[in-house]
Amino acid sequence: MLSIRVLRESRAPSADALTSGERRVALDPATAGKLAMAVSKDAESPVVTIESGAGTHAFFNDEAYADTRGVTVADDDSGRGDAELVLCVRPPEPEAIDQLAEGSVLVGLLAPFQSKALIERCKARKITALSMELVPRISRAQSMDALSSQAAAAGYHCALTAAHEASVFFPMLTTAAGTIRPARVIVVGAGVAGLQAIATARRLGAQVWAYDIRAAAREQVESLGAKMIDTGVDASGEGGYARELTEDEKAKQAEALAKHLSTAHAVITTAAIPGRRSPQIISEDMVKRMQPGSVIVDLAAEGGGNCALTKAGETVMSGGVKIIGPTDIASELPVNASEMYAKNLFNLLSPFIEDGELKLDFEDAVIGPMCITRNGDVVHDGVRKALEESA
Amino acid sequence: MLSIRVLRESRAPSADALTSGERRVALDPATAGKLAMAVSKDAESPVVTIESGAGTHAFFNDEAYADTRGVTVADDDSGRGDAELVLCVRPPEPEAIDQLAEGSVLVGLLAPFQSKALIERCKARKITALSMELVPRISRAQSMDALSSQAAAAGYHCALTAAHEASVFFPMLTTAAGTIRPARVIVVGAGVAGLQAIATARRLGAQVWAYDIRAAAREQVESLGAKMIDTGVDASGEGGYARELTEDEKAKQAEALAKHLSTAHAVITTAAIPGRRSPQIISEDMVKRMQPGSVIVDLAAEGGGNCALTKAGETVMSGGVKIIGPTDIASELPVNASEMYAKNLFNLLSPFIEDGELKLDFEDAVIGPMCITRNGDVVHDGVRKALEESA
Numbered sequence: 049m050l051s052i053r054v055l056r057e058s059r060a061p062s063a064d065a066l067t068s069g070e071r072r073v074a075l076d077p078a079t080a081g082k083l084a085m086a087v088s089k090d091a092e093s094p095v096v097t098i099e100s101g102a103g104t105h106a107f108f109n110d111e112a113y114a115d116t117r118g119v120t121v122a123d124d125d126s127g128r129g130d131a132e133l134v135l136c137v138r139p140p141e142p143e144a145i146d147q148l149a150e151g152s153v154l155v156g157l158l159a160p161f162q163s164k165a166l167i168e169r170c171k172a173r174k175i176t177a178l179s180m181e182l183v184p185r186i187s188r189a190q191s192m193d194a195l196s197s198q199a200a201a202a203g204y205h206c207a208l209t210a211a212h213e214a215s216v217f218f219p220m221l222t223t224a225a226g227t228i229r230p231a232r233v234i235v236v237g238a239g240v241a242g243l244q245a246i247a248t249a250r251r252l253g254a255q256v257w258a259y260d261i262r263a264a265a266r267e268q269v270e271s272l273g274a275k276m277i278d279t280g281v282d283a284s285g286e287g288g289y290a291r292e293l294t295e296d297e298k299a300k301q302a303e304a305l306a307k308h309l310s311t312a313h314a315v316i317t318t319a320a321i322p323g324r325r326s327p328q329i330i331s332e333d334m335v336k337r338m339q340p341g342s343v344i345v346d347l348a349a350e351g352g353g354n355c356a357l358t359k360a361g362e363t364v365m366s367g368g369v370k371i372i373g374p375t376d377i378a379s380e381l382p383v384n385a386s387e388m389y390a391k392n393l394f395n396l397l398s399p400f401i402e403d404g405e406l407k408l409d410f411e412d413a414v415i416g417p418m419c420i421t422r423n424g425d426v427v428h429d430g431v432r433k434a435l436e437e438s439a
Numbered sequence: 440m441l442s443i444r445v446l447r448e449s450r451a452p453s454a455d456a457l458t459s460g461e462r463r464v465a466l467d468p469a470t471a472g473k474l475a476m477a478v479s480k481d482a483e484s485p486v487v488t489i490e491s492g493a494g495t496h497a498f499f500n501d502e503a504y505a506d507t508r509g510v511t512v513a514d515d516d517s518g519r520g521d522a523e524l525v526l527c528v529r530p531p532e533p534e535a536i537d538q539l540a541e542g543s544v545l546v547g548l549l550a551p552f553q554s555k556a557l558i559e560r561c562k563a564r565k566i567t568a569l570s571m572e573l574v575p576r577i578s579r580a581q582s583m584d585a586l587s588s589q590a591a592a593a594g595y596h597c598a599l600t601a602a603h604e605a606s607v608f609f610p611m612l613t614t615a616a617g618t619i620r621p622a623r624v625i626v627v628g629a630g631v632a633g634l635q636a637i638a639t640a641r642r643l644g645a646q647v648w649a650y651d652i653r654a655a656a657r658e659q660v661e662s663l664g665a666k667m668i669d670t671g672v673d674a675s676g677e678g679g680y681a682r683e684l685t686e687d688e689k690a691k692q693a694e695a696l697a698k699h700l701s702t703a704h705a706v707i708t709t710a711a712i713p714g715r716r717s718p719q720i721i722s723e724d725m726v727k728r729m730q731p732g733s734v735i736v737d738l739a740a741e742g743g744g745n746c747a748l749t750k751a752g753e754t755v756m757s758g759g760v761k762i763i764g765p766t767d768i769a770s771e772l773p774v775n776a777s778e779m780y781a782k783n784l785f786n787l788l789s790p791f792i793e794d795g796e797l798k799l800d801f802e803d804a805v806i807g808p809m810c811i812t813r814n815g816d817v818v819h820d821g822v823r824k825a826l827e828e829s830a
Contacts, residue, residue, distance in 0.1 A: 106606075106732075107606055107730070107731040107732030107759060109731070190615035191615045191616055193615065193616075196614075196615065197614055197615070197616045200612065200614055201608075204608060204610075204612075205603070208599065208602050208603045209603060211599050212596070212599045212600060212603045212771075214772075215497070215498055215771075215772060215773050215774045215775075216772060216774045216775050217592075217595060217772060217775050219595075219639075219642065221591065221595075221775075223587075223588055223591055223779060224581035224582045224584060224587065224588070225582055225584075225588045225779045225782040225783050225786070226582075226778075226779070226782050228775050228778070228779075248610075248643070251610065251642050251643055251644060252639070252642055252643065253642060339498070340498040340500070341497075341498030341773070341774055368498055380603075380606075381605075381606060381607060381608060382606050382732070383606045383607045383732055384606075384607050384608050384612075384619050387617075387619070388614060388616045388617070388619075391616040391617050392616050395616070
């Protein structure tokens with residue numbers, strides 16, 4: 049019978065829950081129980097083993113797992129080799145791979161283009177590694193798309209950070225001492241995170257403009273009550289991401305954006321491209337033209353940032369403009385972010401559980417593209433190429 | 440002709456704008472200009488003098504004041520003695536009073552029940568001190584009511600802090616990975632700050648319950664889409680504040696509140712009584728019954744806090760509950776908070792400017808009650824009594 053293990057995150061915060069770090073856990077107790085039941089409704093021994101403390105930072109304590117049918121808690125790492133299916137959020141330490149059984153399946157946000165050592169160990173130990181970042185953007189896979197579910201959390205939270213750090217009210221306010229006009233908010237990038245940031249800033253009553261080089265984003269932006277910044281350039285590309293632009297197009301866009309930025313009270317940038325450095329969209333010069341007291345929240349900070357002045361994990365002041373580079377943003381909503389991620393895993397894996405065993409179909413339109421190592425080979429073309437180039 | 444001076448705040452942050460402190464300024468450039476025009480439309484020398492850097496932390500720089508007709512910037516303190524009307528936000532250092540001219544008028548949030556040394560200096564120097572906290576709660580004075588305008592800013596900001604620090608989404612969210620239920624938020628105290636906190640949490644989509652011992656608060660709470668926690672006890676008192684309760688009533692209320700708190704994701708407490716210690720409403724035991732991952736934002740922290748575990752200016756973790764004790768909250772919205780405060784001052788003072796001079800009427804229903812010292816006497820009964828008791 050399938051044995052499933054949930055790893056304690058390697059980047060979890062230390063004992064003090066106020067420190068940052070990875071606070072999510074791959075399965076919340078409810079979804080752990082659901083997955084256990086999908087394997088077997090009447091198993092005598094537990095199906096899912098969660099490592100002690102793995103859920104603590106998401107406020108799911110060991111007791112909540114232990115009280116769930118089909119789920120048990122492991123006090124140490126010694127049983128990692130017994131699992132056939134191993135689940136995590138962020139990439140485990142490469143050393144952890146040596147503790148896993150040969151041929152076992154590892155599923156998580158493995159950052160395949162940044163995890164060379166990890167992938168080489170997976171290859172050496174014949175681990176089947178499935179990268180949640182590589183779930184294809186097809187409609188059948190929407191409910192498995194962890195990038196989207198976590199981006200929704202990140203976009204929401206960055207909009208709250210922007211409102212919290214702004215020096216003015218987001219909503220219009222009518223008081224006995226006069227009327228305060230709504231804040232002007234600009235959201236750069238209208239993907240899942242950007243749309244959620246727009247929705248949140250709109251909920252708070254701000255006037256919102258969106259900047260996206262894909263003209264196709266207009267409809268969604270406008271349906272949320274925001275306006276598109278018109279640059280006269282369209283850069284729609286494949287797979288929902290944007291294509292590269294010419295220098296002329298870039299200059300034209302930059303000036304249109306700079307003009308809007310100069311009147312903004314808050315800016316939220318969300319243009320992240322998985323596996324690549326975030327595009328630099330807001331230059332130092334554009335920041336110089338912004339109003340003192342305005343704020344930039346750069347959701348793409350971990351990937352290098354959309355603003356030239358962003359420093360990941362820090363807040364920088366430049367000419368009265370506050371530039372915030374948050375990291376581990378989805379971890380700021382650890383409960384919901386973990387629950388959504390767990391559902392993504394459940395939706396991905398449960399269709400392949402048959403008679404109590406995991407029977408992955410590597411010809412499947414979702415499983416195939418997300419498989420990076422299998423039977424001692426790096427089977428994902430893009431990842432193999434990136435590994436060879438960096439060698 | 441009336442000469443007006445705006446003090447640089449004594450508790451302003453140091454050079455680094457990221458540090459906390461008093462970031463508001465008594466007049467923004469626009470209102471400074473309006474006040475100057477109310478004194479004289481064609482004065483040859485400036486009417487309002489602002490101390491250099493006084494507006495910096497509210498993002499009003501010296502140039503913005505210098506560019507305003509009737510307004511000038513002073514590089515040092517040497518001219519303080521030339522002013523007949525002196526404006527501030529928080530109480531100045533007592534030493535600053537010695538720099539003012541005898542008989543000059545000082546107006547600000549002077550914290551009259553906590554500013555013994557200041558009041559004694561005002562008395563000695565025959566300063567006319569008007570305390571903005573003592574503006575009576577009559578309808579004519581609404582537009583002068585700085586406690587209300589600043590409480591609106593504080594309530595809004597504390598709700599944002601609660602949303603930002605909560606471990607779950609405030610809004611209901613429908614995603615491909617399932618539906619997330621809205622957060623449960625409890626707002627304690629439904630005064631100006633509490634109502635603004637309710638409105639903000641509601642804007643974000645949370646389910647909101649309000650707790651107020653004045654049954655009269657129900658209508659306003661419900662008009663914002665929130666529900667009252669029913670305790671079966673009414674404690675409406677005079678002046679819009681609550682009366683003291685019996686022990687039995689308190690126990691009944693406490694249990695009703697504790698039950699609601701145990702299911703809350705975020706709690707915002709706003710029960711501050713000017714000039715007195717904030718009532719302790721959330722006991723250590725109530726916090727113990729709350730869910731791990733929930734958050735309390737205690738707007739009353741500066742006055743001692745509504746929660747037993749609150750520490751002013753700190754964030755405390757207790758059993759997985761995060762208790763935040765913000766200070767200088769209105770300063771978190773320095774632009775709007777300063778603008779509203781400045782309008783309060785303008786609305787208060789401009790009716791008494793005649794032929795370019797300030798002619799205060801101490802029989803006036805607003806000026807009378809807010810005057811604490813005049814002609815070498817402490818003229819406010821409550822303040823005099825408090826000073827005598829503390830002697």
